[in-house]
Amino acid sequence: MTSPQPARAWLLLEGGGSHTWAATATGYTILTTTEGPSTNPRSVGEERAVHTLVDLIDQVWDDPATAPLGVVAAHGAASTRAAAGDFAALVRRALALVGPMAAPVLVTNDLTPLLLSAGGPVCVANCGTGTGFAARNGARWARSSGLEWLLSDEGGGHDLGTAGLRAAVRALDGRGPDTALTGLAQAWCAESDHAGGDLSEHLFFHVYREEGAKSLVATFAQHVLEAAEDGDAVAGRLVENAAAELAAGATSVCRATGITTGTDYTLLLSGSLLTEATFLRGHFMTWAHENLPPTALRQHTPKSRPEDLLRLRDLWLTPEALPPLTSAMPTHADPAPSTAEGTSA
Template identity: 85%
Template sequence: MTSPPPARNWLLLEGGGSQTWAAATGDTILVTAEGPSTNPRSVGEERAVHRLVELIDRVWDDPATAPLGVVAAHGAASTSAAAGDFATLIRRALALTGMTAPVLVTNDLTTLLLSADGPVCVANCGTGTGFAARNGVRWARSSGLEWLLSDEGGGHDLGTAGLRAVVRSLDGRGPDTALTGLARRWCDEAEHAGGNLGEILFFHVYRTEAAKPLVASFAQHVLEAAEDGDTVAARLVENAAAELAAGAAAVCRATSITARTGYTLVLSGSVLTEATLLRGHLMTWAHEHLPPAALLQHTPKSRPEDLLRLRNLWLTPKALAPLAAAMPTHADPAPPALGGARS
């Protein structure tokens, strides 16, 4: 006689400007899946819902029950209103799979602030940027208002600066740079034989609705050129690091974290955690101005634990209230003890 499959109880989501991670949990993490961005400001609402449906279908194959609740830490939650909007998209995706469930959505930095005891400062640099700090009852956040209003130093900002440096070089407004050759490779010029690089770049960047993550992907070429000694790229990386330092300093100042505070610095986001040169510039600044007592680097392995810690706050309303007052958050009433059946 075969044993029944383990029950799926909670649906977890984490996402930023380029990727989304999903998991179904019971007593342990049962199944996970990764997919592209579900941020509606990057890919549009309909595509975001479609991608959420795909992820839910991949991790939730139990036809008998719906999740007790959905816990989401997502970059789409730039403001409290935006968190509510993204919760609506999650409900739409659930409905398309035949389910309903209460939803908690908060900014993707929130779980990182819960990942260490004592004072914490988070510096996140992926497609965009975000900074947050917690020191006792004091919380603060900066940047994270998307690419038109903030995100200086992030992947989209650095990629844009690199592409502009290429165009400036092509039309004589700026110096020669190794980024020009890298831009040709980035565009896959074979698809556009016969055109000049300016025209090729124009077509490559503007042909897609998802220009934000596309442009952000060029940041890796800027970092590569800087590592190889290109002076134009090196200056752009230094400028990005200065923006990251300014963001971290702002939230530390707002929460009274000083050079004498024993705080944990958490680094997250693919651009920051994978780029040795950029991370090195930021750590040089930190050691000179705000030396951390401990350094943590957010990795995918910590996602389930971080999100389950957030779930536990959701189930304790008094504990959730201070967090929700400081970080963009939408919370449906806490879910009941037992899950509901599919409608």
């Protein structure tokens, strides 16, 4: 008598500039979950991204002899369609190293499932390591920012952290006013194993010592927010500038999709600097209430990840529903498993 075959499962991935979440699911049941560092190759490099993907898949996938039904990934690495395809290739490399396994892969921008989570018009403002804005109003979709730290991401954690560290350095060498950010920068790099030298040398070593400086610098954004809340004038101006950039991003996608004053729409906040940093959120929401009051306000939380990604999977399994998404958002989609196979798990 043969043993029953184990139920095949889906592999789910969600990530951005600072973290990656991985899970397995059968049907609408989440089986296992884990979290790890960024797998965005423009933050950590391709090899580290693949290594982390392998580690995460190992943690959630029990039987490497059985391939996933498919991989559904909503990831900040999907800045463009070509970038979405490149990340799909990294996922395939990771699967081959774990199993070796092979499975169809869907990769789309991490804002896509958020746009699908509201029934009516919606604007998404994301502010974490980077920034991204997207809106959907009927058949009209729009997206702005999200082209990584050299081309966009103004107002995000890396941008705000960089501005704060530069302000500290300017104060140190006399090019700028005194600021509490100098002392905070000293504490921030205190764990560095660099011995000797002044603060400028410590900062230089801490920031440039290894690959992945983007994620590291973004952590200083919290210190900028702390100083601003405590009344530091320099930090306060930096936070005001960041909030203005967030307002500009939200304005652009609302304008492009016809969301105007009086439109019943949902404003969905995402990313740690909007969902956890109340000081920055307060500045941004002041703009929203004065210029484009939302009918409903929601915050994207980790609890919604499984539902968001399973909704995206179901869209993948509905061929006629996928083209509007792939034409609007950076997406790579392999042919999906058959609907019967996909829903039976």
